[in-house]
Amino acid sequence: MKILITGGAGFIGSHVVRLFVEKYTNYHIFNIDLLTYAGNLENLKDIEGKPNYTFIKGDITNEVFINELFEKHKFEKVIHLAAESHVDRSIKDPLAFVKTNVIGTMVLLNAFKNTWKDSFKDKLFYHISTDEVYGTLGQIGLFTETTAYDPNSPYSASKASSDHFVRAYGETYGMPYVITNCSNNYGQNQFPEKLIPLFINNIIHNKPLPVYGDGNYTRDWLYIKDHAVAIDLVFHKGINHETYNIGGFNEWKNIDLVKLLCQQMDEKLNRPKGTSEKLITYVKDRPGHDLRYAIDASKINKELGWKPSVTFEEGLNKTIDWYLNNETWLNNVTSGDYQMYYQKQYN
Numbered sequence: 001m002k003i004l005i006t007g008g009a010g011f012i013g014s015h016v017v018r019l020f021v022e023k024y025t026n027y028h029i030f031n032i033d034l035l036t037y038a039g040n041l042e043n044l045k046d047i048e049g050k051p052n053y054t055f056i057k058g059d060i061t062n063e064v065f066i067n068e069l070f071e072k073h074k075f076e077k078v079i080h081l082a083a084e085s086h087v088d089r090s091i092k093d094p095l096a097f098v099k100t101n102v103i104g105t106m107v108l109l110n111a112f113k114n115t116w117k118d119s120f121k122d123k124l125f126y127h128i129s130t131d132e133v134y135g136t137l138g139q140i141g142l143f144t145e146t147t148a149y150d151p152n153s154p155y156s157a158s159k160a161s162s163d164h165f166v167r168a169y170g171e172t173y174g175m176p177y178v179i180t181n182c183s184n185n186y187g188q189n190q191f192p193e194k195l196i197p198l199f200i201n202n203i204i205h206n207k208p209l210p211v212y213g214d215g216n217y218t219r220d221w222l223y224i225k226d227h228a229v230a231i232d233l234v235f236h237k238g239i240n241h242e243t244y245n246i247g248g249f250n251e252w253k254n255i256d257l258v259k260l261l262c263q264q265m266d267e268k269l270n271r272p273k274g275t276s277e278k279l280i281t282y283v284k285d286r287p288g289h290d291l292r293y294a295i296d297a298s299k300i301n302k303e304l305g306w307k308p309s310v311t312f313e314e315g316l317n318k319t320i321d322w323y324l325n326n327e328t329w330l331n332n333v334t335s336g337d338y339q340m341y342y343q344k345q346y347n
């Protein structure tokens with residue numbers, strides 16, 4: 001089976017690519033990634049020589065390129081992760097998010113539909129989305145698969161739009177698809193612009209820890225490897241035209257999470273208790289900031305038997321250890337040197 005994974009050099013994509021390449025040696029995995037600032041091939045160093053793996057540098061918004069690729073390889077299944085993924089960047093440059101997340105998804109949908117329109121038998125378009133499409137919750141309640149979409153940031157609006165197009169292709173053209181909407185991921189290889197790796201890096205270097213507003217924003221957190229396992233499960237067992245919410249059953253107020261992180265970092269760096277907490281700095285709130293996200297993941301749990309394998313404390317512990325043991329990765333990312341890896345390796 002030929003599977004196209006988009007955005008496989010990014011944080012979540014690299015874990016999914018590795019899992020599929022190592023576990024399914026009878027599948028051929030094609031990873032297409034533009035290698036934007038968020039794409040890092042160093043994430044996949046360990047599998048790049050595997051015979052069932054091919055990396056292709058390319059842009060999902062380039063229609064000619066994508067159509068040619070589908071014509072040549074006839075990908076039977078797609079796992080679509082490529083996206084602009086950072087809310088703060090979407091506030092600064094919303095159009096870039098429409099281009100990649102909406103147009104890019106459309107280009108892939110069209111190429112997939114045109115390749116298989118005579119028979120979609122045993123084909124699948126798996127679209128990876130976010131819980132942010134549901135907007136914000138008050139103090140109580142959970143997002144279920146039937147919660148109405150109500151996106152508040154340009155990022156979540158672009159993801160919501162792409163979800164709608166995937167559904168529309170399912171209804172209009174009979175295209176087989178599944179969608180998963182997942183909560184905040186954390187773990188190894190995450191670009192240090194997102195909260196947990198950013199704060200780990202700042203604590204290492206004794207830099208301020210910028211906390212938005214009063215720090216009471218609440219998110220559900222999911223360990224990356226548990227997400228990759230859920231994706232594997234939905235890919236193989238998910239029901240056509242269904243959506244599954246994926247979450248960690250693990251809600252944290254930002255400020256409580258940051259304090260836990262500070263405690264664990266102090267212990268690991270042998271710094272006196274309370275040292276890292278002194279770095280916490282409250283900063284002006286993000287516009288349109290959603291108060292609370294929380295996921296009801298009971299559908300995937302009941303129907304597919306998935307549940308997270310680690311507690312937050314364990315996952316955070318593993319994550320911190322990884323960043324402390326992979327200083328070169330972190331330095332290459334923060335200095336920009338990781339962007340040379342593709343040239344060195346592939347030219």
Ligand SMILES: NC(=O)c1ccc[n+]([C@@H]2O[C@H](COP(=O)([O-])OP(=O)(O)OC[C@H]3O[C@@H](n4cnc5c(N)ncnc54)[C@H](O)[C@@H]3O)[C@@H](O)[C@H]2O)c1
Nearest residue numbers: 007009010011012034035036038039059060082083184185
């Ligand atoms: N990180 C999270 O917490 C989270 C939670 C829920 C859903 N998601 C979704 O999961 C997916 C992956 O998220 P992530 O955190 O790994 O993102 P990421 O930013 O780490 O990776 C995105 C990848 O897409 C690639 N890319 C961007 N534009 C491209 C283009 N035009 N053509 C080809 N490749 C392109 C980048 O180079 C990068 O490798 C996204 O669709 C995101 O919306 C993420």
